[in-house]
Amino acid sequence: MELNENARIDTSQVDDRRGSGGGGGGMGIPLPGGGGRGGIVGIIIAVLVALVGGGFGLNAATGGGGSEQGDNTSLDQKCSGDQALQELDCRNTLYVNSIQAYWRKALPESFGDQYTPSKTVFFSQAVNTGCGNADSGVGPFYCPADDLVYIDLSFYKLLADQLGAEGEFAQPYVLAHEYGHHVQDLLGTEAQMRRQQQRDPNNANALSVKLELQADCYAGAWAKNATGTADADGQKIFKSITEQDIQQAIDTAEKIGDDAIQKRSGRPVNPDEFTHGTSEQRKQWFTKGYSTGDPKSCDTFGNG
Numbered sequence: 001m002e003l004n005e006n007a008r009i010d011t012s013q014v015d016d017r018r019g020s021g022g023g024g025g026g027m028g029i030p031l032p033g034g035g036g037r038g039g040i041v042g043i044i045i046a047v048l049v050a051l052v053g054g055g056f057g058l059n060a061a062t063g064g065g066g067s068e069q070g071d072n073t074s075l076d077q078k079c080s081g082d083q084a085l086q087e088l089d090c091r092n093t094l095y096v097n098s099i100q101a102y103w104r105k106a107l108p109e110s111f112g113d114q115y116t117p118s119k120t121v122f123f124s125q126a127v128n129t130g131c132g133n134a135d136s137g138v139g140p141f142y143c144p145a146d147d148l149v150y151i152d153l154s155f156y157k158l159l160a161d162q163l164g165a166e167g168e169f170a171q172p173y174v175l176a177h178e179y180g181h182h183v184q185d186l187l188g189t190e191a192q193m194r195r196q197q198q199r200d201p202n203n204a205n206a207l208s209v210k211l212e213l214q215a216d217c218y219a220g221a222w223a224k225n226a227t228g229t230a231d232a233d234g235q236k237i238f239k240s241i242t243e244q245d246i247q248q249a250i251d252t253a254e255k256i257g258d259d260a261i262q263k264r265s266g267r268p269v270n271p272d273e274f275t276h277g278t279s280e281q282r283k284q285w286f287t288k289g290y291s292t293g294d295p296k297s298c299d300t301f302g303n304g
């Protein structure tokens with residue numbers, strides 16, 4: 001993969017909350033100790049998510065999300081300089097630009113819906129979100145309540161060191177998967193799935209798997225079309241994406257399959273606990289999106 005050094009990196013699509021310190025030490029820990037109280041907080045947070053996600057969108061309307069705003073000053077500086085493409089955060093910003101450029105076109109074309117952009121929040125260690133407090137341990141995620149993607153970029157190191165998913169194309173794959181959730185949010189697929197889960201709790205995990213596999217498939221559709229994406233001035237974002245890059249994405253999808261992760265953590269493989277899909281499924285759905293290049297082919301719910 002080669003990025004185009006002439007592409008302008010649009011840092012307004014990310015919110016850099018790494019430097020702001022996030023209000024200091026206690027963040028990310030809703031309540032100290034007390035098992036029982038912790039459970040109650042969990043429920044309260046879940047209720048809040050349900051309310052905000054249920055259509056009020058108080059925070060989403062202002063685009064601010066969460067409860068804080070980052071500071072992009074140093075990122076802006078870095079990403080407009082000559083060495084921008086040497087920097088992990090600038091490269092990731094450019095991936096976000098490409099993914100959103102793709103959906104701006106693909107969502108109206110494929111589903112007849114307008115695409116509403118979503119920022120990616122860079123955080124370190126812990127962050128306040130519209131879905132509650134989160135720490136890096138949960139991995140990158142999308143919060144439907146504030147319409148934001150969250151990532152601690154050190155996740156990639158964990159992905160490489162602990163899960164063996166090396167190769168840079170793992171990074172845009174991960175981001176494209178999270179933006180797949182944003183698209184599901186825009187299309188109402190996510191809300192529909194949550195309602196189904198409530199009606200049919202025994203199938204909650206199976207339904208989650210379908211949602212996750214669809215996000216993998218959407219990531220594949222982006223990958224197929226990524227070389228066609230451009231910045232605001234029409235400069236191509238990627239010079240090239242090779243078969244080897246695609247193989248890295250597929251390899252990553254395999255490495256983060258539920259069965260692979262269970263095995264790696266020394267637990268017995270238990271299909272009832274699958275929430276994201278097996279290695280085989282994840283690989284298969286990414287590949288489907290990639291081979292068709294068409295997000296409409298990502299009908300994981302229909303094929304269930």
Ligand SMILES: [Zn+2]
Nearest residue numbers: 177181212215
């Ligand atoms: Zn996901």
